[in-house]
Amino acid sequence: xxxxxxxxxxxxxxxxxxxxxxxxxxxxxxxxxxxxxxxxxxxxxxxxxxxxxxxxxxxxxxxxxxxxxxxxxxxxxxxxxxxxxxxxxxxxxxxxxxxxxxxxxxxxxxxxxxxxxxxxxxxxxxxxxxxxxxxxxxxxxxxxxxxxxxxxxxxxxxxxxxxxxxxxxxxxxxxxxxxxxxxxxxxxxxxxxxxxxxxxxxxxxxxxxxxxxxxxxxxxxxxxxxxxxxxxxxxxxxxxxxxxxxxxxxxxxxxxxx
Numbered sequence: 001x002x003x004x005x006x007x008x009x010x011x012x013x014x015x016x017x018x019x020x021x022x023x024x025x026x027x028x029x030x031x032x033x034x035x036x037x038x039x040x041x042x043x044x045x046x047x048x049x050x051x052x053x054x055x056x057x058x059x060x061x062x063x064x065x066x067x068x069x070x071x072x073x074x075x076x077x078x079x080x081x082x083x084x085x086x087x088x089x090x091x092x093x094x095x096x097x098x099x100x101x102x103x104x105x106x107x108x109x110x111x112x113x114x115x116x117x118x119x120x121x122x123x124x125x126x127x128x129x130x131x132x133x134x135x136x137x138x139x140x141x142x143x144x145x146x147x148x149x150x151x152x153x154x155x156x157x158x159x160x161x162x163x164x165x166x167x168x169x170x171x172x173x174x175x176x177x178x179x180x181x182x183x184x185x186x187x188x189x190x191x192x193x194x195x196x197x198x199x200x201x202x203x204x205x206x207x208x209x210x211x212x213x214x215x216x217x218x219x220x221x222x223x224x225x226x227x228x229x230x231x232x233x234x235x236x237x238x239x240x241x242x243x244x245x246x247x248x249x250x251x252x253x254x255x256x257x258x
Contacts, residue, residue, distance in 0.1 A: 005034040012049035012197040013190070014042055021057025026065040027108065033082035039089035049197040049204075051093070053116070054100040054186060060125070063107030066244060083108070084225060087140050090115040091217040094205040096196050100189035101125045102182060104164075111140035114149065115217075117208065118192050119176040121167040122185040127175065130162035134244075135236035135252070137227045141220040149174055 001007065006017040016038055018025035027035075042048040055061055064083070090097075090112060099113055102122040110127040113119050129146075131138050138146070138159055147155040150173045158165060167179045180188045196204070231237055235255040243250035 001037075002028075002030045002034045004028070004031050005038070007038060009048065011194060012047065013052050013193045014038070014048045014050070015052045015054065015190075018053075018055040018061055021055075021059075023065070024059040024062035024104065024106075025055045025057065025109075026062040027083075028065045028068060029080075029082050032086045036082055036085035036089045039086070039093055039095075042095045043093065046201070048095060049201050050193045051095050051097045052100065052189060052193045053097065053112075054189065055102060057103075059103035060101045060105040061109035062104060063109050066241065083139075084221075087112075087221050088218055091141065091212075091221065092214050094208050096204055096208065098189055098193045098196065100185050101127075101176075102185055104128060106130065108140060111138065111142035111146070113175060114140065114142055114145040118196065119178075120185060120189040120192065121170060121176045121179045122182040123167055123179055124182055125167040125170070125176075125179075126164040127158075127170050128162060128164050129158045132160050133162040133240070135234060135240045136231045137224060139221070139224045139228055141217040141224065143224055144217070144220045 004018070004020040006015075006019045008015045008017075016035060018027070018031070020026065020028075020031070039051065042051055093115070096118070097116045098118045098120070099116040100120050100122075101109075101113065103124055104126050105113065106128045107130060110129050113127070129138065129142070137143070143159075146158065149155075150158075154173060157163075165173075165175075167176070170176045171179050177192075178188065236252055239252060239255050240250050
């Protein structure tokens with residue numbers, strides 16, 4: 001288990017804390033692996049009745065570590081990308097998942113919330129989906145789940161423009177259950193997790209399975225992943241990552257569309 005993912009099991013609630021605050025909790029391949037292992041193991045452990053996900057520091061997560069993304073785009077990425085296991089684990093989980101979101105939730109930081117069953121946002125939370133800005137496509141079955149949740153036109157705007165969505169708007173659109181003061185975020189999320197944990201676990205699991213078509217979600221993830229890998233190898237993506245590294249605005253007019 002990497003130290004950048006802290007795990008604590010208390011009172012039936014297993015808390016997963018993203019603990020890389022110096023990098024805005026940007027997710028590395030190793031962190032994805034630890035999260036996937038934890039969620040998969042929770043399926044088999046009756047002592048775990050609820051999963052609670054939170055982030056240290058000023059941000060929930062900056063999303064994927066862009067240094068690793070750039071390495072993948074140049075053909076030097078890890079042999080196994082654990083992000084796929086993590087996303088499948090989310091889709092297949094029958095254990096209720098609560099999320100406490102502070103500050104920025106970028107990319108997968110937002111799309112993973114579509115797999116959570118109760119989402120609490122701090123008043124400073126911002127949901128950002130900059131996939132197209134990076135010449136990529138959405139993942140985590142979000143190309144299916146987000147339009148289903150908030151409608152096509154709103155989802156298109158979030159994906160195409162990648163502009164921050166504030167907490168109150170996310171609440172109004174149905175992406176979150178509650179917005180609270182930042183200093184109450186973890187307390188409120190923990191309180192809800194404990195309330196859910198007190199319910200009959202078998203009934204909750206059966207209800208969650210009925211509410212979600214895991215097979216459909218995994219199929220959508222597989223389709224997205226194939227397109228995502230294509231996009232990572234594209235000239236547009238190389239321009240996006242080069243611009244990021246050089247701290248300049250990307251110029252997509254210089255590269256041919258793919």
